[in-house]
Structure formats: structure tokens, C-alpha cells
Amino acid sequence: MKPKILVSRQVFPEIVEQLSAHFEVDHNANDDILSAEQLRVRAAGCVGVMCCLTEKIDAAFFAACPTVKVVSNIAVGYNNIDVAEASRRGVMATNTPGVLDDTTADLTFTLLMATARRITETEARLRRGEWKKGFALQQWLGADVHHAKLGIIGMGRIGETIARRASGFDMQVSYYNRKPLDAATEAKLNVRYASKEAILRESDFVVVMVPYSKDTHHLIGAAELALMKPSAIFINTARGGVADDAALIAALKEKRIAGAGLDVFENEPALNPEFLKLDNVVLIPHIGSATHNTRLNMAKLAAENLTRALQGRTPPNLINP
Structure with missing residues (x-):
């Protein structure tokens, strides 16, 4: 049985296919912004979460989802993640610099x-x-x-x-x-x-x-x-x-x-x-990185970060101190 991950926002089909080779993927294909409670419910039992800046990954999230070992942000910024709490709990957090x-x-x-x-x-x-x-x-x-x-x-x-x-x-x-x-x-x-x-x-x-x-x-x-x-x-x-x-x-x-x-x-x-x-x-509505190639490359990098971390390897863009 494959370990389960949550992809909390809609991503490109090829990214879901790539992840599905290794994981059971719960993909929020409707692209609705999940409330804090919805996020915790869907992440329950997951070992990893691939998310965007719209998802608040805080102490309450980590407390409710103790099985999560990796949080992979599809962004350069990561102010949506409580990195200190992630580190305290041994959870790896990653971002996607360089490609945008x-x-x-x-x-x-x-x-x-x-x-x-x-x-x-x-x-x-x-x-x-x-x-x-x-x-x-x-x-x-x-x-x-x-x-x-x-x-x-x-x-x-x-x-x-x-x-x-x-x-x-x-x-x-x-x-x-x-x-x-x-x-x-x-x-x-x-x-x-x-x-x-x-x-x-x-x-x-x-x-x-x-x-x-x-x-x-x-x-x-x-x-x-x-x-x-x-x-x-x-x-x-x-x-x-x-x-x-x-x-x-x-x-x-x-x-x-x-x-x-x-x-x-x-x-x-x-x-x-x-x-x-x-x-x-x-x-303009936060479209700084919004070209097809760049957003695809961001998602690819986030998927690589998550996959490598869950395979026991060091992800290329670890943000934990």
C-alpha cells in the first residue's frame, strides 16, 4: 500500500501522475481554498503535504496531523509555514527557489x-x-x-x-x-x-x-x-x-x-x-510567477522535494534551520 499525500491546490496533471507513481494522492482538483479544519481533515493520515501560500501550516495543523513528515511549499516564500514548529516536530519543510x-x-x-x-x-x-x-x-x-x-x-x-x-x-x-x-x-x-x-x-x-x-x-x-x-x-x-x-x-x-x-x-x-x-x-492579482512554464517548474520542484524527502533523501530545497 502506497503512503498517502495531500496536494492541497490544483496542480498540472503530469505532476499528479508523477506523484502517483510513489504515493496515494489526494488532489484538491477543484482548487477550492481549504479552511484550516478542512486542511487538517484531508491531511489526516498523510505523510506529506504539497501546498501553496494559501494554506496555513501552523502548530495546530501539526498537532492534528502527526503523521505528516514533509511540507512542500509551491512557492519561494514560506511565511505560511511555522518552520520552527515543523523543526521541533522533525518535519521537513521545503520551498521552490530559483525557477521563478x-x-x-x-x-x-x-x-x-x-x-x-x-x-x-x-x-x-x-x-x-x-x-x-x-x-x-x-x-x-x-x-x-x-x-x-x-x-x-x-x-x-x-x-x-x-x-x-x-x-x-x-x-x-x-x-x-x-x-x-x-x-x-x-x-x-x-x-x-x-x-x-x-x-x-x-x-x-x-x-x-x-x-x-x-x-x-x-x-x-x-x-x-x-x-x-x-x-x-x-x-x-x-x-x-x-x-x-x-x-x-x-x-x-x-x-x-x-x-x-x-x-x-x-x-x-x-x-x-x-x-x-x-x-x-x-x-494585479499576485501573478508574479504566473506563466505556464514557470508554474509547471515550480510544481515539479515541489514534487521532487516531497518525493526525495519521503524516500529518506535530503530534499534540494530544505528550509529548516
């Missing part, structure tokens, strides 16, 4: 450019029949991306990939990170280290690319937004909660910054309705 760097960097630049050039706002105006004057010199003016100053807060793999994209636009790139890059990497990327405060004060575009944790909660709040130039644009493709949504809405309403491009939100999928009233923000 380029795709997320592409989406970050998509948001940056769409916000700078007011793409969604002007398309909406066009659809509403507001284009009356044809070509008009001072109508719907945006901001240039080329030669602009880009500040990146959080210089991990995705941050570095964004910096490489910026070089194609001849942008001046500064970055802030807990640990500065070595001189050779800085030279290769053509970036310079700066304080977070300097980046906020000087940049035309501020991109935040840090994981979410208690240390990064509201890393960008009212005080940080107050440092930014009135012409500056804020981009968040990292995690909701890294930015204070209420403070950001206030800054956008009062035109204290020029705009924002957001892929993530504090209480997603719930969205603060005040965002919907603003023309100077581009909103």
Missing part, C-alpha cells in the same frame, strides 16, 4: 513600465470614450524609465535579476540589502550599495523584493513613503504585508508619491477597496 526568478523580474518590469506610462489608467479612459482631443502635447504624461534611478530593497536572486533587466534601460541602480554584495558582483551588475533611506529619497522607482517575516512587516510604511519624491513610483512584487497598504493608499490619494504598481496585498485575496478608487496605481 526571471519570470518575476519580467513581471516587476511590466508593472514598473505600466505604472510609469499610465497604461491601465489611459486604457480605461480610452474605453470610457474620454479620448477627445487626439494627440495632445500635455495629455496623460507619464515618466521615462530609461536613464532613471532605480532603487532595489532586497538584493537576493530576484533582485539581482531585476538589476540585470534595468541595465537594458540604462538605469542607475542602487540597492539595499542586509548584507552587501561583493565588489565583483556589484561591478558585474553595475549597481551600488546605499542605505534604505538614501534609496527612498533619491530613487525615481523603488522596488521592494524581500521575503515577508516579522522583521519585514510594514518595512515600507508612512515614514518610508514620506521620504520618497513626489515624482517617485513604488513597486511591490514581493509579499503583501511588506508594505503598509493603508499608508500607501494615503500617499497615493494625497499625491505624495506619483504612483504604485502592486502584485501583492496585505490581506489577499481580499483587497482594500480604496485602491480601486485610485487612478495612479496598477493592480
Whole structure:
């Protein structure tokens, strides 16, 4: 009899087939978000769970599901998992880094450019029949991306990939990170280290690319937004909660910054309705990694992590300390 696993969200058929060679698979093919109770019920008796950020794998889950030995997250982030509790109970936890760097960097630049050039706002105006004057010199003016100053807060793999994209636009790139890059990497990327405060004060575009944790909660709040130039644009493709949504809405309403491009939100999928009233923000529903190839590769890596762990081998992306 094969050991049982739970795949808590819908994944590609080939992933289910791959896992079924080794396990009895309970696949949530309807893709409903499981409540905490539903998750615990379906994971009962399972040795592994493959999940997404929508599933909260906390102490209560581990207490209710003592047979679970591996939690494989289909994401780079893992703030949905109580890793300390997992480690205490001897449960391995894994994530899927690396396979989504380029795709997320592409989406970050998509948001940056769409916000700078007011793409969604002007398309909406066009659809509403507001284009009356044809070509008009001072109508719907945006901001240039080329030669602009880009500040990146959080210089991990995705941050570095964004910096490489910026070089194609001849942008001046500064970055802030807990640990500065070595001189050779800085030279290769053509970036310079700066304080977070300097980046906020000087940049035309501020991109935040840090994981979410208690240390990064509201890393960008009212005080940080107050440092930014009135012409500056804020981009968040990292995690909701890294930015204070209420403070950001206030800054956008009062035109204290020029705009924002957001892929993530504090209480997603719930969205603060005040965002919907603003023309100077581009909103997309957490699609940073949402291409077919990338999401498939994420699921493949998550399946590999889970399979190797349950076969008694060290998974390639173990996040336990």
C-alpha cells in the first residue's frame, strides 16, 4: 500500500501522475481554498503535504496531523509555514527557489513600465470614450524609465535579476540589502550599495523584493513613503504585508508619491477597496510567477522535494534551520 499525500491546490496533471507513481494522492482538483479544519481533515493520515501560500501550516495543523513528515511549499516564500514548529516536530519543510526568478523580474518590469506610462489608467479612459482631443502635447504624461534611478530593497536572486533587466534601460541602480554584495558582483551588475533611506529619497522607482517575516512587516510604511519624491513610483512584487497598504493608499490619494504598481496585498485575496478608487496605481492579482512554464517548474520542484524527502533523501530545497 502506497503512503498517502495531500496536494492541497490544483496542480498540472503530469505532476499528479508523477506523484502517483510513489504515493496515494489526494488532489484538491477543484482548487477550492481549504479552511484550516478542512486542511487538517484531508491531511489526516498523510505523510506529506504539497501546498501553496494559501494554506496555513501552523502548530495546530501539526498537532492534528502527526503523521505528516514533509511540507512542500509551491512557492519561494514560506511565511505560511511555522518552520520552527515543523523543526521541533522533525518535519521537513521545503520551498521552490530559483525557477521563478526571471519570470518575476519580467513581471516587476511590466508593472514598473505600466505604472510609469499610465497604461491601465489611459486604457480605461480610452474605453470610457474620454479620448477627445487626439494627440495632445500635455495629455496623460507619464515618466521615462530609461536613464532613471532605480532603487532595489532586497538584493537576493530576484533582485539581482531585476538589476540585470534595468541595465537594458540604462538605469542607475542602487540597492539595499542586509548584507552587501561583493565588489565583483556589484561591478558585474553595475549597481551600488546605499542605505534604505538614501534609496527612498533619491530613487525615481523603488522596488521592494524581500521575503515577508516579522522583521519585514510594514518595512515600507508612512515614514518610508514620506521620504520618497513626489515624482517617485513604488513597486511591490514581493509579499503583501511588506508594505503598509493603508499608508500607501494615503500617499497615493494625497499625491505624495506619483504612483504604485502592486502584485501583492496585505490581506489577499481580499483587497482594500480604496485602491480601486485610485487612478495612479496598477493592480494585479499576485501573478508574479504566473506563466505556464514557470508554474509547471515550480510544481515539479515541489514534487521532487516531497518525493526525495519521503524516500529518506535530503530534499534540494530544505528550509529548516
